Amino acid sequence: MPELLALENVRAGYGESVILDGISLDMQEGDSLALLGRNGVGKTTLLVTLMGLTELHGGAIRWCGNDISRMQTHRRAHAGLGWVPQERYMFPSLTVEEHLTVVARPGEWDLNKVYQAFPRLQERRANMGNQLSGGEQQMLAIGRALMTNPRLLLLDEPMEGLAPIIVQELARVIRRLVSDTGMSVIVVEQHARLALSLTGRAIVLDRGRVVHASDSGSLLDDRDTLDRLVAVAA
Numbered sequence: 491m492p493e494l495l496a497l498e499n500v501r502a503g504y505g506e507s508v509i510l511d512g513i514s515l516d517m518q519e520g521d522s523l524a525l526l527g528r529n530g531v532g533k534t535t536l537l538v539t540l541m542g543l544t545e546l547h548g549g550a551i552r553w554c555g556n557d558i559s560r561m562q563t564h565r566r567a568h569a570g571l572g573w574v575p576q577e578r579y580m581f582p583s584l585t586v587e588e589h590l591t592v593v594a595r596p597g598e599w600d601l602n603k604v605y606q607a608f609p610r611l612q613e614r615r616a617n618m619g620n621q622l623s624g625g626e627q628q629m630l631a632i633g634r635a636l637m638t639n640p641r642l643l644l645l646d647e648p649m650e651g652l653a654p655i656i657v658q659e660l661a662r663v664i665r666r667l668v669s670d671t672g673m674s675v676i677v678v679e680q681h682a683r684l685a686l687s688l689t690g691r692a693i694v695l696d697r698g699r700v701v702h703a704s705d706s707g708s709l710l711d712d713r714d715t716l717d718r719l720v721a722v723a724a
């Protein structure tokens with residue numbers, strides 16, 4: 491499989507303050523990665539750095555073999571990075587269907603396929619963005635990213651604040667995305683065990699550095715390491 495994403499010794503942060511302190515990482519097409527660590531260690535900062543929203547102080551980011559370290563955010567999105575931010579950002583004046591269609595780009599994912607993945611969104615197709623539950627908003631945020639036909643989906647705490655039954659529903663969809671469609675995914679998640687059950691590989695950050703990298707299954711089985719490195723929520 492060809493290289494999809496590579497980070498080489500990335501140092502990045504906000505203005506002068508450096509949060510990510512030498513991150514190296516590589517992913518191939520079809521890889522799924524859990525990005526774990528305690529609060530404030532830099533997980534979100536890593537995702538927003540991939541989107542070009544931080545100050546890069548050193549190192550390089552390669553995407554499909556090209557150096558994108560200085561590329562603008564919207565061009566990264568066009569190049570195939572699909573970001574689902576923690577805040578979800580729904581528009582009160584757009585319907586569910588409008589949220590999906592305005593961002594559509596040609597490819598395998600279209601309205602029908604997103605509705606198949608999230609039947610609840612089809613039921614709510616005429617509702618406005620502010621008339622949705624938290625779980626529905628998260629489904630819409632993921633559906634919207636899929637409509638752009640990304641090559642890599644970046645999910646920032648997709649389960650945050652959701653009821654257990656919705657968490658299970660979303661987990662089923664993400665699992666299918668990874669295993670059936672071969673979508674490449676990075677998942678940041680406080681529910682470490684759940685994230686590990688959805689992905690093939692895992693890295694753990696601590697104070698802006700990678701302190702553990704392994705396949706997800708072996709970290710899931712290694713309760714001591716998991717408890718030591720990650721505040722385990724589930």
Ligand SMILES: Nc1ncnc2c1ncn2[C@@H]1O[C@H](COP(=O)(O)OP(=O)(O)OP(=O)(O)O)[C@@H](O)[C@H]1O
Pocket residue numbers: 504509527528529530531532533534535536
């Ligand atoms: N916009 C910002 N400006 C300045 N510092 C920031 C900004 N966003 C985050 N930080 C700082 O960067 C560090 C890493 O935060 P980040 O949100 O990446 O951590 P995280 O691992 O995603 O944590 P959490 O699980 O709490 O979201 C923290 O010290 C945080 O205070």
